[in-house]
Amino acid sequence: MTQPTMQAGAEERAESGNNTWADLLVARHLAILTVLASGVLLYAMNLYFTAALMPSIVAEIGGQHYYAWVTTSFVVAAIVASLFVSRVLDWKGPGTAYVLGLIAFAVGAAGNAASPSMELLILGRVVQGLGGGLLAGLGYAVIRSALPERHWARATGAVSAMWGIGTLFGPALGGVFAELGLWRWSYGALALAALAFAVLAQRSFGGMAGSGHRTTVPVASLVPLILAIVAISLSSVVPIGWPTFAMIGVGLVLLALFVIVERRTRDTILPHVTYRRGNSLKWVYLTVATLSAGVMVETFIPLFAQKIAGLQPLVAGLLGAVLSLAWVIAQLFVVSISSEAGRRRAIRLGPLLLTGGLIAYGLLQVQGADIAMVAIWAGVLAIAGAGIGLAWPLLGVAAMSATRDPAEGGKAAAAITTTQLIAFSVTSALSGTLMTAGGEAVVDAARYVILGISLLTLAGILTAGIATRR
Numbered sequence: 001m002t003q004p005t006m007q008a009g010a011e012e013r014a015e016s017g018n019n020t021w022a023d024l025l026v027a028r029h030l031a032i033l034t035v036l037a038s039g040v041l042l043y044a045m046n047l048y049f050t051a052a053l054m055p056s057i058v059a060e061i062g063g064q065h066y067y068a069w070v071t072t073s074f075v076v077a078a079i080v081a082s083l084f085v086s087r088v089l090d091w092k093g094p095g096t097a098y099v100l101g102l103i104a105f106a107v108g109a110a111g112n113a114a115s116p117s118m119e120l121l122i123l124g125r126v127v128q129g130l131g132g133g134l135l136a137g138l139g140y141a142v143i144r145s146a147l148p149e150r151h152w153a154r155a156t157g158a159v160s161a162m163w164g165i166g167t168l169f170g171p172a173l174g175g176v177f178a179e180l181g182l183w184r185w186s187y188g189a190l191a192l193a194a195l196a197f198a199v200l201a202q203r204s205f206g207g208m209a210g211s212g213h214r215t216t217v218p219v220a221s222l223v224p225l226i227l228a229i230v231a232i233s234l235s236s237v238v239p240i241g242w243p244t245f246a247m248i249g250v251g252l253v254l255l256a257l258f259v260i261v262e263r264r265t266r267d268t269i270l271p272h273v274t275y276r277r278g279n280s281l282k283w284v285y286l287t288v289a290t291l292s293a294g295v296m297v298e299t300f301i302p303l304f305a306q307k308i309a310g311l312q313p314l315v316a317g318l319l320g321a322v323l324s325l326a327w328v329i330a331q332l333f334v335v336s337i338s339s340e341a342g343r344r345r346a347i348r349l350g351p352l353l354l355t356g357g358l359i360a361y362g363l364l365q366v367q368g369a370d371i372a373m374v375a376i377w378a379g380v381l382a383i384a385g386a387g388i389g390l391a392w393p394l395l396g397v398a399a400m401s402a403t404r405d406p407a408e409g410g411k412a413a414a415a416i417t418t419t420q421l422i423a424f425s426v427t428s429a430l431s432g433t434l435m436t437a438g439g440e441a442v443v444d445a446a447r448y449v450i451l452g453i454s455l456l457t458l459a460g461i462l463t464a465g466i467a468t469r470r
Contacts, residue, residue: 021154023151024147024151024154024155028204029147029151031200031203031204032142032146032147032204032205033147033155033158033159034200034204035098035197035200035201035204035205036138036139036142036143036146036155036158036159037139037158037159037161037162038162038197038200039098039101039102039135039136039138039139039197040135040136040139040159040160040162040163040166041162041165041166042105042132042135042190042193042194042197043078043132043133043135043136043166044136044162044163044165044166044167044170045165045166045169045170045173046074046128046132046166046170046190047071047074047075047166047170048166048167048170048171048174049170049171049173049174049186049190050070050071050074050125050174051071051170051171051174052170052171052172052173052174052175052177052178053174053177053178053183053186054067054070055178056178056181056183057070057118057121057183058118060183061115061116061117061118061121062117062118063117063118063119063121066118066119066122069122069237070118070121070122070125072233072234072237073122073125073126073129074125074126074128074129074132075129075233075421075424075425076129076229076230076233076425077125077126077127077128077129077130077132077133078129078130078132078133078136078421079133079229079418079421079422079425080130080133080226080229081101081129081130081131081132081133081134081137082133082134082136082137082414082417082418082421083222083225083226083269083418084134085097085133085134085137085138085141085410085414085417086137086141086410086411086413086414087217088100088134089138089141089142089145089410089414090410093205093208094138094142094145094146094201094205094208095201095202095204095205095206095208097134097138097142098135098138098142098197098198098201098202098205099198099201099202100131100134101131101132101134101135101138102131102135102194102195102197102198102201103131103194103195103198104127104128104130104131104134105128105131105132105135105190105191105194106131106190106191106192106194106195106198107127107128107131107191108124108125108126108127108128108129108130108131109124109128109187109188109190109191109194110124110187110188110191111123111124111127111128112124112125112128112184112187113184113185113186113187113188113191114184131194133417133421136417136420136421137414137417137418138414139159139162139417140156140159140396140399140400140413140414140416140417141410141413141414143155143156143159143396143400143413144400144409144410144413145208145409145410146205146208149401152396152397152400152401153335153337153393153394153396153397154335154336154393156335156392156393156394156396156397156400157331157332157334157335157392157393158332160331160392160393160396161327161328161331161332163295163324163327164324164325164327164328164385164389165324165328167298167320167321167324168321168324168325171317172317173186174186216267217267218262218265218267218268218269220261220265220267221258221261221262221265221267221268221269222269224254224255224257224258224261225254225255225258225269227254228250228251228252228254228255228257228258229251229422229425231247231248231250231251231254232247232248232251232252232422232425232426232429233425233429234247235247235248235251235429235433240432240433240436241436244429244432244433245433247429248426248429248430251426259275262274262275263275268411269411269415269418270285270411270412270415271402271403271405271408271409271411271412271415272408273402273403273408273412274402274412274415279402280398280402280466280467280468280469281398281399281402281412283463283464283466283467284395284398284399284402284467285399285415285416285419286459286460286463286467287347287351287391287395287460287463287464287467288392288395288399288416288419288420288423289419289420289422289423289460290351290423290456290457290458290459290460290463291350291351291354291387291388291391291392291395291457291460292419292420292423292424292427293423293426293427293453293456293457294354294355294358294384294387294388294453294454294456294457294460295323295327295388295424296424296427296428296431296453297323297358297361297384297449297450297453298320298323298324299320299428299431300431300435300446300449300450301316301319301320301323301381302316302317302319302320303316304365304442304446305319305320305374305377307442307446308365308366308367308368308369308442308443308446309368309369309370309373309374310368311374319374319377319378319381322378322381322382322385323381323382323384323385323388324385325382325385326381326382326383326384326385326386326389327385327386327388327389327392328389329386329389330385330386330387330388330389330390331388331389331390331392331393332389334346334389334390334393334394335393335394337394343394343397344468346390346391346394347390347391347394347395347398347464347467347468348461348464348465348468349387349390349391350387350388350389350390350391350392350460350464351387351391351457351458351460351461351463351464352387352461353383353384353386353387353390354384354387354388354457354460355387355454355457355458355460355461356383356384356387357380357381357382357383357384357385357387358380358384358450358451358453358454358457359451359454360380360383361377361380361381361384361450362446362447362450362451362454363447363451364376364377364380365443365446365447365450366443367442367443391464395416395467396413396416398467399412399413399415399416400412400413427453427456430452430453430456431449431452431453434448434449434452434453435448435449
């Protein structure tokens with residue numbers, strides 16, 4: 001064996017030995033991971049946090065007819081901001097990008113705290129959403145440039161776990177502030193937390209500058225995509241029925257137009273490799289979208305549990321947390337898989353478990369369910385959540401590894417968040433329509449919503465299989 005070969009083998013063994021949680025959770029790596037995770041946690045927790053506060057907000061400042069816009073404005077602004085993540089990162093570097101996102105989030109939260117009317121609250125939510133969209137996208141995009149490749153899977157698992165943790169603690173924390181009549185203070189606390197993380201971000205990413213290169217904004221692609229996002233988001237606030245389907249239809253047509261434009265232009269939002277024949281990246285994104293659709297079931301679980309099984313709000317909330325908890329636990333284990341074959345099997349198994357769990361949960365919706373049935377619900381929801389956790393972090397690594405070009409790699413990672421947020425919007429709109437289609441019977445509404453979403457996740461079984469072909 002030659003000397004270079006022996007040296008390469010030694011380096012490979014050393015890197016393999018450092019491919020552990022212990023190596024990731026030390027010194028600078030830990031500081032970077034803390035910033036990445038905290039940004040996503042602020043975004044995820046804020047969604048559920050605000051939902052718990054809304055009754056108190058409306059009671060004080062009015063504006064009930066704008067109720068849905070409080071969430072819609074935030075999500076639309078976040079999706080738009082996520083489209084610029086790779087460009088801000090390439091231009092200014094991770095430190096400045098995080099500071100911009102965190103300050104925007106803090107300013108929006110402070111505006112919410114001081115809002116005397118619902119109109120101004122919505123304006124604050126737009127600013128907060130712009131910051132939140134940057135934070136959510138940076139959480140994945142910066143992993144690629146700030147951490148060694150051997151840590152990508154674990155870092156992605158830790159960052160994506162924040163979505164589950166936000167679901168677990170967001171409603172409870174919001175409920176506490178609402179119970180105490182301190183909804184304004186809650187947004188003030190968010191603003192202070194964002195500013196504290198901005199200081200940490202500036203220190204953690206010291207010396208990591210961007211290229212300074214300002215890439216051309218792909219206006220031709222951006223216009224139909226933003227219009228599609230707005231149309232799909234509006235479908236959740238227009239009257240239920242044909243207006244809902246019309247807005248969703250317009251949104252889907254605009255998404256198709258976006259893809260057509262992207263394939264034909266030089267300056268794109270998604271990496272160029274997405275549109276190359278034989279490249280799996282497009283299938284990775286579609287699988288992420290189907291998993292994201294499955295996550296939306298969680299918002300309905302407490303409602304159905306209270307109406308169908310007569311559970312108290314606290315117990316119903318804990319049942320809703322089962323899916324997130326299983327998601328978090330599963331992905332913390334799956335990121336330790338090192339073999340390519342093992343990772344492919346995990347990605348394929350994920351949508352299968354998610355779909356199977358949701359179908360079982362939908363079919364088991366029966367009026368007057370007893371404690372034994374509730375326990376079965378918890379079991380199948382745990383299976384569904386584990387399916388999300390098995391595939392999610394590995395799909396993130398697959399997207400980051402799609403290209404060795406740093407600029408294209410940044411686009412690939414940031415697009416995970418964009419895909420996720422768009423899927424949330426589409427599924428939320430469809431769920432509202434499905435619930436109405438179920439009529440007055442809560443059991444029928446529950447089955448329509450759950451089984452309808454499972455049809456979306458069913459497509460993930462196919463896309464995951466294609467995405468993991470050799």
